[in-house]
Amino acid sequence: MKKSCTYLAALLITVTACKKEDVKNESATTDSTTVATEKTATEPAKPMDSVAMMEAWKAYATPGDMQKLLAEESGNWSGESKMWMDPTKAPEVTTMKGELKMVLGGRYQEGKYTGTAMGAPFEGKGLVAYNNATGKFEQTWTDNMGTGIMFMTGTYDSAAKTITYSGECVDPATKQPKKIKQIYQIVDANTRKLEGFDTGPDGKEYKTMEITMLRK
Incomplete structure (x- = not known):
């Protein structure tokens, strides 16, 4: 290095x-006045x-306080997931399990999640980092319900103990980009809450998911 x-x-x-560059002086004559x-x-x-x-x-x-914040979540988690495919209808309620650990010398948080979604087995992987250069959180997400990689950046509110993420994804149906948002809340030492928001055809934001995870 x-x-x-x-x-x-x-x-x-x-x-x-x-x-x-050297300083350049130019003379301009307008109406006989230089x-x-x-x-x-x-x-x-x-x-x-x-x-x-x-x-x-x-x-x-060098890992710092924000990386330590991520490291505090290392371990096994389980909880309830609510998914809204249609904001006007009741959500699908399922259970999930997650395993979190720090990798690459405590610089990144790697998460593996399993459960069910729409009656089928669900598996997802996430990578979360705090970028010391930008002062923001960054996350990527992949799962077996798609073929793309979701990327979002977020800011931490220490008073509310929440990370608000924002980003864009491409709607598989329209092939057009749309805004997405997530709010991740540290409820207490053993409880985490994640809310996800999507953008509808009318351009309005609506809630698509709510996951509450408890430490095992």
Whole structure:
């Protein structure tokens, strides 16, 4: 990593040197009056030295409080799932099981879930991370009910103990993108609640799922 960082620093210095411009003065004559105009090139930001760059990468790669928050959920969970295929009708109620663990040195949370959905076996996998560089949570989701990968980003509200995720997915029926949202709540040390929201044909948001998980 040290060699890569040194190379990047050298590259930035070279690019900066190539882009420096002298201040140019131009004279413009309008109605026999000479007006002096000055064009000043915007000075580019100074490149980071190799030491500062290494420190930035170290901060980016080091697990912190938000990764610890994810690690607290490691273990086995079970709970109830409510799914609304039609917001005007009663939800389908099923049970789910989940196994959560931290991977890659405590940097990411990997989740595996099983249950039933629409009368068929359900299996899903999730990967959750807190990106130290952006200050946001990120998650991917895949399951046996589709062939795509869902990606969402979220912000944490420490007072409410909730992570609000937002993103887009493609509607399989219309092939058009639509907005989706999830609210993940830390109810207490042994209880988690997840609510999912979709966008209907009318552009309005409606609730599609509610999952309450209890630590085993």
